[in-house]
Amino acid sequence: MIFKELVLQNFGPYANRHVINLNPEINENTRPIILFGGMNGGGKTTLMDAIRLALYGQRAHCSTRGNLGYSEFLTQAVNNQASPIEQTRIELAFEHIINDQWKEFRIVRSWTKNPKDGKDNLGILDTDWPDPALSNTWDEYIETILPLGISNLFLFDGEQVKELAEQDTPPQAVIEAIQSLLGLELAERLSIDLDILASRKRKALASASQLSNLEEIEARLKQYKQEKELAQAALGTLQQQLKEAQKNYQEAADKFRTEGGRIAAQRSQLESKLDELAKATDNQRQEMCNLASDLLPLGLITTLLKRAKLQAEIEAKILQAKVARDVIQQRDDRLLKYLDKLSLTSKQLEKIKLFLQEENHSLNPELEFNKKPWLCIDEEGIKQLDNLLEHQLPMQIDLASKQIERLKQLEEELDSTERQLAVAASPEDYQKLDQLVKEAQKELIKCQAAYEAGKHKYEEVTKAIDKIKKELEKYSEQAIDRANDEHIIKSVTKVQKTLQLFRERLTLKKLNKLEGEVTECFRYLLHKSDLVHRVAIDTNNFSLSLYDLQGLPVPKHRLSAGEKQLLAIAFLWGLARVSGRNLPVAIDTPLGRLDSSHRSNLVERYFPTASHQVILLSTDTEIGKVEVEQLREQGAIAREYLLKYDSQKRQTVVKTGYFY
Template sequence: MWISKIELTNFKSYRHADFNFPEPEGEKNIVLVGGINGYGKTSILEALYLCLYGKDAIVHLARAGLKTDEFKGYPSFLERAFNGEARRASEDLMSVRVVVQKTKTKGIDILRRWYFRTSTGAWQEDEAVVRETTRGVPGMPKTDGKNNFLLSEMLDDNFVPAHVAPFFFFDGEEVKKLADQNRIEQVKQGLEGLLGVVLLRNLAERLKGFEGYKRSGIANVDDQNIDRMLEALTADEAKLKALRLDAEQSKKKLDDLKAERNSYFERITAAGGGGGDIATVKDLVEEREQLRNAQRDVQKSLERILADKLPFHLMPRTLLQEFRTQLQREVALTEWQAECRALQPKRAKFENAFLGAATPAISPQLTEEQVVAIKGRIETAWASLFHPPPANCAETITHSYLHESLRDRALSFLDSIDVGQQEVLDLLNQQRELTSRIEELNRKISRVEGIDRDGTLAELKKNLSRVTADIDAMETHIKDDEREVIGLEVTVNNTRSRYQQESKRRDETSPVRQLLNKSERVRAVVEEVIPALFPLKVKALSEAMTRVYKQLAHKTQVARIVIDGDGTAHILSKTNKEIGFDRSAGENQIFATALIAGLAEVSKVKAPLVVDTPLGRLDSKHRANILNFWIGNANRQVILLSQDEEIDAEFYKRIKKNVSATFLLEHEDVGDGLGRTTVVPNKYFGGAA
């Protein structure tokens, strides 16, 4: 894989320039582009990033060592990159084209264009058009971001993913900067790039900004009050669930106690305890049980009248009627509002259809003032369909604590609260009659005599009395549970109604809350995942760095480099003892260069290297080692953007057999403080190549 072409049009100091690079063959895998500082070497590296990665290039340009601090983002960078001569000539187009050959016959041709306003030179938009080529014949064009095509996905699969690009396309100054850091920071920074941590952190920052923007538009809702209501509702529902469970378990225990009581009846009868008398006792007890059940039902009816209906009869009738009327009018108002909301979206459709109709033609054509007047009349006419509201609608919502279904339930309840004096008197009479009959049965049961000849019957009767007492206590407990359940159900229903109303208002005024919660959860996952990623690659990186370091360093006693999970690097001797090298500039840069090369190897991406200012601070020995490393893999294209003091004419002669192409950048002043860079192929410092 190699870059076969870079074409610049109106990019920085280039009016137009073509760089055509041959395929690496034999020993020739180096391309030299020479230029004095300020002549446009770095512009080539910037153009490569912008063409491939578009808006995302700004982040990766900074990671590759290119200075972007003076720019305030993508638009600012582009406006400064737009060629001054083109701006002076009122042109509006800047473009960069990069052709990548995957094989001799197949390639990818990427052309990114940027359009500017001719009046101000401000950036308007850009597009990237991609063609796959076969034997130089381009295929159908595909536009990035359209018809489900994404250039970033193609680069991930076929070239260099954006997050690892700084390992392949970088400024030598980045190596210097990396070398000036302590080695733990060097390794951490490299691993973060390899693992895409930069992308994750960028995602987290974008999500944080998104959350801040969305929260600014959320209406003020008392979240604490809603949380308190939810807490109270949850506690009451748990208590209600426990009471119902206790009542259910108590009824099962009651059934067991009754079965035990029947067993004592049968055993007493079998022991000869009075024959028919015992059967009479059983019948009396069962009859008393039936009467007690009926008595409980009457008591419940009285309690419901007292709790549910009687309080409303203590209210003035006019106030109750006003409440009923207001609820009916509020129901009518909410139904009318729902109808309005359902029709409102059709207004814009009607207006667009009305104003956008081509026939019948209006001649002469309406003026802007007339169009505005027509829109105003449409608005007035549309509003007249809804206002004023029907006469049976309430002017305002007084009972806002009730949503629509609760208002209907409230009206139904008001229709059911009528209770007459006779109904209460009948229930009281039934209660007195049942109480009298139960007392009579108790007296009858107490008069029944048993026979106890050897003490067995006495013991059985004692147990019978105990079980009967337990039954009475359990029935009382069940009754208490049922009474508490009734009261708690009312409380839970009221709390749930208020909570649902407030939650609905919060959701209606802030439809993005759920989205914000998801965003916060994603950010939390990102923060948790990042530290766990490092151990995934440290072993492979250690091995790759060891191989590269041995090729680059003067010293031969280094056996291996070991990297811990936290990024700490250990340089070990052949006896596994850590070597404490001095932190000279050359040693540190060799370590940093080995790190970048190791990261590129571990990424498994087979891509060319493009290096600006490649040999900045190295001495002649290290410089030769690095060049030997670059030419060591003859299949990898290496494009070096060098100034005259790095790879000078003399050094060029030493590596000429490995150079496949040379270019020399020349510069001229074209007035108004503008400069123009021209590219001279087959030429380098010191004369013709």
């Protein structure tokens, strides 16, 4: 299948008529990518909706439909500039192989602001000729080409990839697509058909009272099934509300934290601590003042004190020398008087005097070369000065250093506490932040309770359905005794068990192939090829599990946000490959939160090989200048379009070319 052309007329923001060539061939050379560029709100998703609407009509899962009825949705989709009688029109031309030959079809859907009978007008052109029979059976025919159940594997958007990446189990739409792809819905449909057959046989064979009982049981079963559908829908809505409440609570908690809520909650403690630190700082300064009033200032003249000590020691020696000289001089005088009595010659006396003078001179050199003492410190003063320099002053300086360091620490802690108080929210702001958190928490608890109640109701209805089915089985065994029809009814149970076994084995077989494809795709897209060796898929809920080369589980939280997106894309890619259908792929907002390396892998490896035709709808920040140049160099782009949105007119115009 190849999309050839898309025509939009007065659809969404596309006023008037726009003809878009989607042919991936240029001069008989196939280039798979059709690239659309547009800013957010510029009409990219509308293009995807147009393709879905053209293919599936009222069954289409369009982004803006929500809970609207089909008539309301068609009215909403009309361009706001179109007149009430002006026609809105979507045409999708595609080629498909029939009997080994390419055949072209054109789907035409048209309506006005007030569609007749609440529907569009559908026309199918088979090679330029209308085919009314095909128009009447189009819903069945398109299921043979691109079934609605698996369309999400080929027509998907970044939000779908994001949801698939963040959830542990795939969304319900993807699960249904997997079941349709694996052929599991055939077994389920056959099981339901067998239930219907058994029910008809019971009605045909039962008596009037038995028939009444059967009809009553089946009526209850039908009612419970309807209640189950309603409960399932309500559960989906409650789950969405719960997610929104969780998101709001997280945002409120983050805001409470970042804007100083937690600090404000401890404000009294911080203020008390600030007072204590201020008092400790003042006490420390007072201790330093007391220290400075003692001997510490003498540390400034340590050098002068050492010189004074030296001078005092020299003067003490001089004083000692003078005392010694006087004692010796008196002794010499007595000696000379005694020698005079001995009748020595004058020459001998002169020699003795000269000897004594030389001896005295050698004993008192300090007296010859030092000046007169001026410091005049006694011996006790010298001892005190020595004690000051050697012990008291060093101790005071060391103590002062420690007190300075302690004061510095107190001042830093005081400054840090003041900064914390400065950034803390005021009491009024704190109350507002706290109130927001409490309200969000209250809403979260309310949503959790509602979700649990809805889940409980769904489970109760499911149990009731199972119980009624058992009643039907028991009733058939006791009330119906005709051999052939009893055989049929009993056989239904056996066939259903066989179908269940068949379904389980088919699931294992198909999932083994799917696991191989997903693993290959993920490893091909992932730049860290040694991170994951195998991807396993759960047979019950189709959740993904990762394993490394040693066969050990790789927790999903180890993957970055970009790697999770690549895993989701690999999952969708693997499903598309397993389907065996040669179908186009359309991707809205394809790159999401990918970093540069993952983005490069996706641009280089996925887009050019995802299918024979790949329609990309991107903003300028996703497929930017680097990425588009890379695709051009690969020769992968067939056509480029730019969706120019006029915010004043609220209209989009399709132009040839891209942002760059």
